Amino acid sequence: MKRDMKAYAKELLALAKAKGCAGAEVCITENDEFSVGVLKGSVEEYSVSGSFALGLRVQVEGRNGYAYTEAMEDGERLVREAMDNARSVASTDEHPMAGPAEYPEVPAKPNALEGMSAGDRIELCRALERAALSKSPLVKRVALCRVAAGRGRFCIYNTLGLEAEREDGVSCCYVEPVAERGQEVKDGFAFRADGEAGDIEGCAKEAVEEALNQLGAGPVSPGKYRVLLRNDAAASLLAAFSGMFSADAVQKGLSPLMGKEGQAVASHLITIVDDPMHPVSPTPFDDEGTPSVSKAVVDKGVLSTLLHNLKTAKKAGVKSTSNGGRGSAGSPVGVRPSNFYIRPGEEEFEALKERLGSGLLITDFAGMHAGVNGVSGQFSLSCKGRLIENGQDVRAVNEITIGGSFTGLLAQVEAVGKDIRFSMPGGSCFGSPSLLIKEAAISGK
């Protein structure tokens, strides 16, 4: 079944035209993935794969229809399904396709595992486990220890003559050590990605500290607390609420930012940037083939733009912000952030901790998929961290929740750290520095 993908894409485009489609587009993804997990020095899980997928979008009477396949053998069926789907669409919103364009040069992302053999990666994974076990006598085992790497190719071809192809790679290592003291059992987690994916010492040290930092944890009494949101926790909250910056969500009335463009939605200390060319994961064009554009989404607290694809841009009478996104090769084109981050400020983390005075340092949230509501903008999340009194670290905290609205929290930001950190690599990258929050509602016992 191996065949020339580009040639097959061209055949499909011609077939769609012949069947009467006004336009058509083929999106192809090809991925190679590798992952290894080690426990007690031996390989516990090992997985390798090669995959490809093809998505067809057709335009019939001004409407888009989609079909997707992993078995590239029945072009007629694919075109028919896509055309049927286009005819089922009733929305009259125009969704144009991109034509050919000049793309910016983007630097290659560093990849510490590039060129490393499977054997070397397995060795690296073993070394990561050993490093984690060596960091504290309280750590006698790890629950999870992995090294993973992948390469992907993403191509779009359409009847306007667009031929856009890009490649990217990700690599990472992560470890979850278990610390035990008496009856108490706590785990920690840390990862290193891409250029740092070989930093097993740093990864192991951080993960073990995370586990040890939870020993002796207990709740605090419910009330209003000053909060220092550590960079990684802040980045995960930003990721969970990033959907509200989508023009698609706003136009559909499914975002609390509806009608807020040009208005203050956060403290003036907050600037949120979406930069597809940021070195954390640079890309020349988005999933529709629009050349990458860097922009401030929130500029000193003011919502300056939403994230657009070609469809939402057309509807709003603006230009696409190069945020066209596809969940898979066959998903209807939506909106997704690229490298989306809160711009770092000036303050050292330790200085923020001092400024916190008495309050909570929050280091991790749980249950993001359930506790965050992107339509209302509200959240109520289980979290953990440390209790700080007069700038001094007192003890570990868990079994508490923090509640509020995302923009409400951003409005309460009193200081922004310089310690920006990005989350685990994925389709989009989310980053934030640590944020000092005036007041937030905490529940406990």
Next chain:
Amino acid sequence: MISEATAQRALEEAMRAGGDFAELYMEDGESHSIAMLQGVVENAAYSRRHGAGIRILKGSQSAYAYTVDTSEEALLETARAAGAIISGEGGRTQPFSVYRDVRQAPAQPFSGVENARRIALLMEGTKAAQSVSPEISRVSAGYFDTDKEVLICNSEGLWARDRRYRTRLSFDAVASDGSENQTGGERPAYGMGYEAYERIDAAEAGRTAANTAVTMLHAPECPAGHVPVVIDGGFGGVILHEACVHSLEATSVARGNSEFCGRLGQQIASPIVTAVDDGTLPGEWGSIRIDDEGTPSRRNVLIENGILKSYLVDRLGARLMNHPMTGSARRQGYEYAPTSRMTNTFFAPGRDDEEEMIRTMGEGLYAARMGGGSVNPLTGEFNFSVLEGYWVKDGRIFSPVRGAALIGRGAEVLMRIDRIGRRMWMGHGMCGSRSGSVPTNVGQPRIRVSAMTVGGKGGSL
């Protein structure tokens, strides 16, 4: 699907590396989805998924490789890729001798259904939701169906086939007073063909979604604290799913990463608690005829009168735990090696009066509709969100409350269940874990927990 001869050669190639067990999983299927907003179809999509995965076990080691190219040449290459890290003497591959073909055709296959009929269902639910209140500002609706054939064969001579089909509707309503939004959702789902819509009432689902949104729009913030909590039946069973059964999966237990390790035969829950995972319920969303290792599905009593009776165990887990397999191996698709997962998981009905448990609770939270949650099996710390909650004072429902979350530790909360009602029903969800996202049911009668931490924005009532 591939021939027996091709499968045999792929398994032999996999066993050549030196494993003691090899398995081939292949799937080929299609799905349809439609998205509607405010009664207007926004998108429609068709997907064909096709691929195979080969797994080799050697003792406690597992190697997995997958491919979308299912030609014999590609399968042999995939077998070699998985075998790359296995070393030893090549094991024997038994000829196929155990034939387990459990394929059944749905009464109404999806391929014969016009999009117009699917759209009519979405429209019906949307209109019903919109008619609940003028405050309903948006209704999104979604339709999904899937029908796939799977082949599972292994080096011990098993040749198993199944056909799996499911369908689901979703309605999400937004209620707005102009300045703020609240949401409600409902997602009825069955493991059936299109005949599922003889059971699913789209209008009722739409109304349910809208009612929650409107109720929450007028609800004050939930107070925070440690109080008694009554959780209603149906999707309320997510508490069992998160707080307990994830920690009974071999995925956690086999490697010592669960608070319930080594507790078989011991009391881990209040004596009124009996908990079951049953994949055999006909037509249910979480049901499977055979699991993804080809083992027949079954009813597993996990907890009986508070005593831990069984874990959920897949083949690898069985090796590590010296525990029989429970027909619980599942995976999202060929991209994942299977592991122990839930099917339809529920608290069995008890003997308590549903009204009495609220009347005698004093002050606390009545969680009428639950959202999703998560758990860390190692520590047992869980969390979940409450979609529709009511504050109870002096045993009477005092006010709806929004923004509530429930957190705690599994072992603690199981011991604190002091009431279990008589009528059990189930809700439908998607469960994410190591082997991807799989459809599961959760269920329970109305229950009461004597004390739980309720989180929110700290409202006062």
